[in-house]
Amino acid sequence: MKLHHAAFVALLALGVASCRQDMHDQPKHKPFTRSALFKDQRSARPLVPGTVARGQLMEDEHLYLGKVDGKPAETFPAALADAFGGGGEWQQRMLARGRDRFQIQCTPCHGSVGDGNGMIVQRGMKRPPSYHIDRLQKSPPGYFFDVITNGFGAMIDQKDRVKVEDRWAIVAYIRALQLSQNATVADVPAEHRDELDHPKPRTEGQTPETQHGR
């Protein structure tokens, strides 16, 4: 008799241990939760067309469209200074951010130096033009901004994935890449020229094989 009881209690414990209670799955919506209410079953609802949130009127054509008087902007928008914290070093911060975002979003196709030989291209993606061809060397910043925003050819638009300020930061970094790939020894400050032949060891704790899993 006692054995039966023990077995029963043990079974009960097993059942209790594996049961999921209502507290685990509450009738509320977290991101990506399915909703039975809407036809497309998404709990996250798209904005009603024409909705403008406070502070998001996006009047500044230069900043949001990369255009001045309907033409691709030749300059970077003034609003970026505030977006990157102002002060004397906002441009360095923007460039650093641009490098960071470029490496995440662009290198898979465009390659680390922007020559269009990224890993995805090596696996069959259409090869994008190098940034270092004459046409792109001469293209204004607004052109690059527009391509990131609206896509071009096989490249899908990136406007959902890269914020406006980050797109400009990427453009700035592309400009830096273009400079670096067409630089001569004369562009290197005299006191650093010796380092070209005697590179300093890496100090940031990065080894090539630990960078972003590559």
Add this chain to the structure above:
Amino acid sequence: MAQVFPKSSNTLSKASIVVAGIVLGAVGLATININRTTYVTTQSMPIEQVVQFTHTHHVGSLGLDCRFCHTAVEESSYAGIPPSKTCMGCHSVVWKDAPILEPVRESFRNDTSVEWIKVHDLPEFVYFNHSIHVNKGIGCESCHGRVDQMPLMMRQNSLNMEWCLACHRAPEQFLRPKDQIYTMGWDPEKALGMTQAELGAKLKLENNVQSRTNCATCHR
């Protein structure tokens, strides 16, 4: 009147107290430990999805950064599941007719959702925020494991509360430099020549990382 119980029942009744104690203890232990088994936590069990997406290929061999798809991880509580548009960015050209990708193309054509099954599904009485973890120096790998070696996504860790607390009590065991958060297989000894204990203690001070074990940190 004769005795109802024989004399041996004295011994039996005493013994039954001991036996009952043992049985209760065993049941208690079993209950606790059953919750830790992979049978209940379903950890290390690859989960079949509508599309058999492989992180081994996309992260391991192509070297995509985690944030290429999980764009919100630095700013939001949710890392974000990419829209099928992100997939189509490459797969409108590469593998564009592969039958395995039909659910993605269908989703893109009809603006419907690909029904991914959530692998790291926390109970809904737990508040979790990705952004604070990655911004304070916890690498993706510390919780999600070697994603670059998972052909199908699985849960590396139990996500039991004791597992959360093991790190919340002593976060220095897992802290990394902020430029190595998204790196897979990062090793402080190889990269910096420091042990995790040395590095963790240093980063904990530098980034003001605190142990958080108040109930309301997660249950809010």
